[in-house]
Amino acid sequence: MQILETIAQNTGLPVTGHAFDRVLAAIAATADPWEIVDLADQPFNLTVEAVKVLADEGLVRFEDGRVYLTESGQALIRKRGIVPTRLLRCPACGGSGVQLQDLQPAYEIFREIARDRPKPSDEFDQGCLTPLSAMRRVALMKQRGDLVGKRVAILGDDDLMTLAIGLGGQPKEIVTFEIDDRYVQFIRHHAERLEIPCRVYSFDLRQRLPEDLFAQFDTFLTDPPENYAGLFLFLERGFGLLKPGDGQAGYFGMTLTESSLTKWARLQQWLVGEHRVVLTDLVFEHSEYENWDFLLESIRSDVEPYTHFPRVNWYRSSFYRVETLEGFEPDNPSFEGTDIYSDEERLVYSKEVAKRTSNPTERR
Ligand SMILES: [Fe+2]
Known part of the structure; x- marks a missing residue:
């Protein structure tokens, strides 16, 4: 056709x-x-x-x-x-498959804190989960036995998952890597006030992990950028934080809005083919995101209906859980100089598409 x-x-x-x-x-x-x-x-x-x-x-x-x-x-x-x-979509759980139950008080505290969060910035590809979706992630991770008494690593935390897990997940310790100093300060401030056992590092994940944190964790969580380089880099760092051997868990969000099924397939092949891990959970469209202020500036403006700010939340990610198998080995490679934010499936790339299609001589 x-x-x-x-x-x-x-x-x-x-x-x-x-x-x-x-x-x-x-x-x-x-x-x-x-x-x-x-x-x-x-x-x-x-x-x-x-x-x-x-x-x-x-x-x-x-x-x-x-x-x-x-x-x-x-x-x-x-x-x-x-x-x-x-x-x-199930109205009781919003498609997440879990209910908050005893996490309800933690959710209410978390929701109040999240009201004053720093605004997402396009410099670091930020866009944040609704507080309810954040706490539903805590519920799922807790139910799988990956939070209570565990050492948890968080890679990038504009979703404030350090605070959500600290409030509801009963972890032994959380270590968080975040590139944006506004979030580092915000999370540290509230973590101290709430006596959450955590360390928050201002860190660019393109750098090698510090020796004293490499291979030390039971669980990692990340919402990676979804271009190929950023996706694989964040997950490689996540695996690098996990202890060797079986029984550790990795969690991450991935969308169909910024990733094609081809990318999903390559990711799944890489996970199972190149690491000793198994995919145990893939909760379709588990997580909902709030609209972000710079949305309209970051996308194409040549299709009229998409020049109006959304009235509904529309951006969702599916939630993956993988578990390590016997023989799993973490790795700590360097990714200096990698572009971790762009490729043709990303939202921001649509601006390039608009430029190309409005000038037929450049059309591919
Ligand atoms: Fe449900």
Whole structure:
């Protein structure tokens, strides 16, 4: 189909018939452009480019920042046998699979603290979990036996997981690596006040881990940048912090908004193929994120509905848990000089796509 080829060409991403149908089904379900991204479960660039190409072809129209199927769009949907996406996420747990129960008091304290958190910055690819999703991560990790009495390492903490785990997870100790000094100070201040046993280091994870922290932990948690280099670097550092041998756990979030299934597949092959670990949990869209102020500046501005700030939370990540097996060995390589924030699947890259597609001579 010509439309699929156009979207693939303009984004540099593969576009399957299934992916295209998911975008159409999302548009059939809602006129809110951000909900369309949420429901479609595709890379942001793919969804937005699809909306643009569908508009160019007269299959959708834009009105007051919203996206509607035209009559020919409706006809296409009928022809392809598509029904509108229905959101069947469990209302009790928000799709996380856990309830807070005895973590409720910790959640209420955490939610109050999070109100005054430093604002996410685009310098370090920040964007924070809702406090509820943060505490649901604590609940899941606690249930799996990876927090109580454990040494826990956190790699990058704009989500304030040091405080969430400290309040509800009963860890033996938390060690946190964070590049942004605003968060380092904020977390240290509240951790001291709440008597959370933690050390917070101002640290760039491209550097080798300090000898006294290498291979010392039972559990790691991270929300890595999702370009290939950043993703593998953060996870390699996570594994480098774990004790050798079996029974340690690693947790991380990963999206479909900034990562294609090809990236998911490469990640899963790397995890199981290059490390002695097994994937035990993959909770689809476990975690919800708050909208961040610099969103509109960081994305393309040539598709009208995506020039309006979202009214809903729409950015979600799935939550992975891996466990080490017998023979697992942590490693501590150098990653000096690596670009850990960009590639063609990232949100920010959509700006480049817009530049390229608005100038046909540069079109790939
Ligand atoms: Fe549920």
